[in-house]
């Protein structure tokens with residue numbers, strides 16, 4: 090195998106240039122670390138598994154939160170308010186109230202729904218005609234449907250709900266966006282939990298992988314001593330361990346990606362059903378390549394951090410005697 | 411590279427391992443270091459390899475005072491040395507070939523140069539045919555010769571050996587010492603610590619004798635009793 094970086098070929102050929110030696114050392118160290126991982130396949134697999142799970146859990150939480158929140162933002166906001174008038178309010182009262190509400194800021198439209206057409210709607214929607222016929226009077230009041238202007242935020246709508254409720258003749262104001270609010274709060278919570286878990290699990294990864302690497306360093310103590318005795322520095326001795334950390338982390342990222350991809354597939358059905366109730370037809374995105382790459386990078390970085398911490402703590406302390 | 415010990419002291423907690431030690435060695439010279447157990451032979455070599463530092467006085471190598479060598483430069487500094495250990499310190503999970511190649515890998519040689527040099531070194535110690543073997547599969551004498559091949563493969567300026575024949579029979583010991591002389595004859599500075607007086611008095615090199623940390627003979631060339 091000829092090497093393009095060979096600079097001198099004579100009998101007294103010395104070490105190659107610093108840069109090419111450095112590149113060669115890295116290639117060598119990477120190969121050694123692959124070899125190490127393959128020599129203990131079960132232990133390596135367990136390490137990768139732990140890292141994978143640790144990465145999959147927060148990633149899954151963040152994916153779900155992002156999906157749900159994305160759907161919420163697509164729902165035609167803002168929702169309407171139903172203003173129920175008192176049983177004794179007349180249609181004229183309703184019209185008067187309509188004009189009054191229309192003068193308020195942030196209102197796009199107000200529609201009067203008289204009690205008879207509301208009942209008719211109810212009957213046609215539910216088919217409960219016989220039940221309605223048994224009633225001796227229409228139980229529904231006149232109702233106003235208030236549409237806030239499109240840019241009104243949820244908090245503003247809630248304020249509006251309070252304002253409308255205090256108007257004379259209004260018995261109740263129903264804001265049918267409670268579920269949205271709850272879902273919003275829930276996804277916020279999900280995201281926060283995912284991030285906290287992410288931090289906790291990252292620390293866990295660094296500690297467990299760091300410990301695994303410590304055992305590797307201890308097992309190779311003799312080799313490290315010999316390397317240092319014959320002129321190898323910490324940089325040379327630690328390189329294979331850094332690569333082992335990097336590689337385990339990256340493989341953990343791949344594994345975590347597969348895990349959370351599989352979980353997202355399984356969650357697709359339930360999430361769809363949830364949104365179908367609200368006339369939305371979203372789908373949970375399957376894991377996309379860019380997310381997989383992010384997971385692999387995070388895994389690799391965590392792996393490198395673990396290795397660095399373990400090496401600084403244990404390998405640099407090994408002094409030949 | 412010249413070696414200069416200038417009034418070197420090395421104190422451990424209760425005892426003085428080296429006291430007021432001064433001597434010089436020229437580049438390309440060879441010397442045996444002898445003395446009773448605990449006389450300070452290993453300590454002297456350890457100072458030279460910067461495995462430890464002098465309590466006072468100065469050791470200089472190639473004109474460079476070792477007290478000036480920073481901790482971070484020690485690894486690089488050691489690359490000028492080849493070291494042979496009494497217990498060989500071969501790595502059990504690498505073949506003979508890869509044990510010998512290690513110093514070249516550290517120094518960053520190309521694969522081709524490594525290959526050529528490892529074979530040349532193994533050839534010199536007469537073990538080229540064992541390059542694929544595991545160190546454990548070799549006899550003590552063979553292991554020591556592999557250790558020597560590893561020590562010389564990167565063409566060090568100074569070759570150091572601490573009791574290299576400690577576990578070997580007299581004939582093998584003589585062979586090993588012969589190898590050191592051969593390396594010295596091509597210009598390598600060689601220091602061998604040994605308490606095998608019978609053996610070293612038969613060699614023609616200078617003998618440094620330590621007694622409780624002090625140098626008692628600055629013996630030039632020994633007389634060569636057997637000649």
Ligand SMILES: Nc1ncnc2c1ncn2[C@@H]1O[C@H](COP(=O)(O)OP(=O)(O)OP(=O)(O)O)[C@@H](O)[C@H]1O
Pocket residue numbers: 422423425426427445446447448449450451452453454605
């Ligand atoms: N790390 C240490 N801590 C304390 N004392 C030490 C240490 N290293 C060596 N000594 C002491 O220094 C003295 C010289 O030891 P050294 O190992 O240099 O002797 P030596 O000539 O190599 O002996 P041997 O022939 O048995 O190998 C001894 O008395 C030893 O106990």
Ligand SMILES: [Mg+2]
Pocket residue numbers: 451452453572
């Ligand atoms: Mg000794």
